[in-house]
Amino acid sequence: MLDLNNISIAYDNKTVVSEVTFSLNSGEIGCLLGPSGCGKTSILRAIAGFEPVTQGEIALRGTQVASVDTHIAPDKRKVAVVFQDFALFPHLNVAQNIAFGLHHSSGKEKAQRVDELLALVGLPDIGERFTHALSGGQQQRVALARALAVRPDLLLLDEPFSSLDAELREDLAQDIRRILKQAGTSALLVTHDQHEAFAMADKIGVLKAGHLLQWATAYQLYHRPVDKFVAGFIGQGTLLPGQIIMADSADDIHIKTKLGVFSLTKEQITQFAGATNIDVLVRPDDIVHDDNSQNLALVMSRAFKGAHILYELALHDDPSATVLCLAPSHHDHALGERIGIRLDLKHLVMFNA
Numbered sequence: 001m002l003d004l005n006n007i008s009i010a011y012d013n014k015t016v017v018s019e020v021t022f023s024l025n026s027g028e029i030g031c032l033l034g035p036s037g038c039g040k041t042s043i044l045r046a047i048a049g050f051e052p053v054t055q056g057e058i059a060l061r062g063t064q065v066a067s068v069d070t071h072i073a074p075d076k077r078k079v080a081v082v083f084q085d086f087a088l089f090p091h092l093n094v095a096q097n098i099a100f101g102l103h104h105s106s107g108k109e110k111a112q113r114v115d116e117l118l119a120l121v122g123l124p125d126i127g128e129r130f131t132h133a134l135s136g137g138q139q140q141r142v143a144l145a146r147a148l149a150v151r152p153d154l155l156l157l158d159e160p161f162s163s164l165d166a167e168l169r170e171d172l173a174q175d176i177r178r179i180l181k182q183a184g185t186s187a188l189l190v191t192h193d194q195h196e197a198f199a200m201a202d203k204i205g206v207l208k209a210g211h212l213l214q215w216a217t218a219y220q221l222y223h224r225p226v227d228k229f230v231a232g233f234i235g236q237g238t239l240l241p242g243q244i245i246m247a248d249s250a251d252d253i254h255i256k257t258k259l260g261v262f263s264l265t266k267e268q269i270t271q272f273a274g275a276t277n278i279d280v281l282v283r284p285d286d287i288v289h290d291d292n293s294q295n296l297a298l299v300m301s302r303a304f305k306g307a308h309i310l311y312e313l314a315l316h317d318d319p320s321a322t323v324l325c326l327a328p329s330h331h332d333h334a335l336g337e338r339i340g341i342r343l344d345l346k347h348l349v350m351f352n353a
């Protein structure tokens with residue numbers, strides 16, 4: 001439904017988005033995630049038609065809408081945008097805001113569509129209210145209803161939760177996901193907050209300095225990050241130094257770390273051919289706290305999280321070899337204590353050191 005093929009975007013000849021390629025299927029919710037200035041909004045604006053591309057092409061429902069030679073006007077793309085500040089009209093009431101784009105409908109059709117959308121976003125009785133009298137979360141839903149009113153092929157959401165309280169964000173992200181799925185609308189969201197991305201998106205693209213590093217599900221990004229940047233940006237974890245140990249035959253290669261010795265898959269043997277020093281990604285869920293384990297690790301730091309405590313643990317008392325461990329919070333251990341751990345590592349994610 002949305003295809004970006006090798007697109008670049010520049011301002012005053014300075015390239016800020018480089019050779020980005022990804023696709024979104026019909027009904028899917030995608031998310032562009034990355035630090036400030038990495039080019040997320042520029043990509044969104046190019047899809048909406050507010051910014052030209054300097055290379056590559058963008059297609060919507062199989063029709064090219066942007067390339068170096070093509071530029072279909074924004075209002076011809078069937079794309080709706082929900083902006084960061086919601087951009088609701090203060091002089092119109094909620095119903096009038098939602099009906100704003102429905103130029104070709106009769107009064108009765110408009111009223112019916114407004115009722116439908118207010119029900120969809122869970123605010124059935126506020127059509128007569130003015131937008132300044134609504135909470136941030138309600139304004140967000142009205143902005144969403146207004147964008148969906150015209151039945152866009154694609155909805156673009158630019159940092160839609162950034163002006164809301166942190167506690168509200170994740171709940172609202174899940175609500176909005178449910179509303180979009182119910183309406184069957186394809187959507188692309190921009191955020192720098194991974195929790196919002198996880199709560200809303202089917203596919204997430206991680207961007208760094210204008211480059212799309214990985215376009216994948218949240219599960220794949222967390223468990224199969226393509227590089228150290230994605231590994232560090234998504235979720236928590238530490239990189240544990242390891243050394244490759246060659247045995248007699250070329251397909252019998254192991255890696256030695258302070259957590260033990262692991263064998264490599266055939267694919268990893270090819271990938272790390274010739275390397276000697278490797279970093280192994282260890283996530284907090286790879287390390288299980290077990291009071292009965294003889295394998296002890298030293299508590300270097302701890303962060304109370306309510307239901308859990310996140311421990312940073314040094315292996316063999318070596319502060320350069322630490323792992324994180326999320327333990328139930330009644331396992332309350334002090335700094336400097338040695339606690340038992342067990343490994344629950346399903347697969348090894350490694351990078352060249």
Ligand SMILES: Nc1ncnc2c1ncn2[C@@H]1O[C@H](COP(=O)(O)OP(=O)(O)OP(=O)(O)O)[C@@H](O)[C@H]1O
Nearest residue numbers: 011012016034035036037038039040041042043192
């Ligand atoms: N109109 C413009 N003219 C010149 N440079 C621009 C313009 N808009 C954005 N940029 C630059 O392009 C780069 C990418 O900006 P963009 O807004 O796409 O990033 P972003 O990832 O959305 O950032 P943020 O999360 O801070 O909104 C930045 O270096 C920014 O300064």
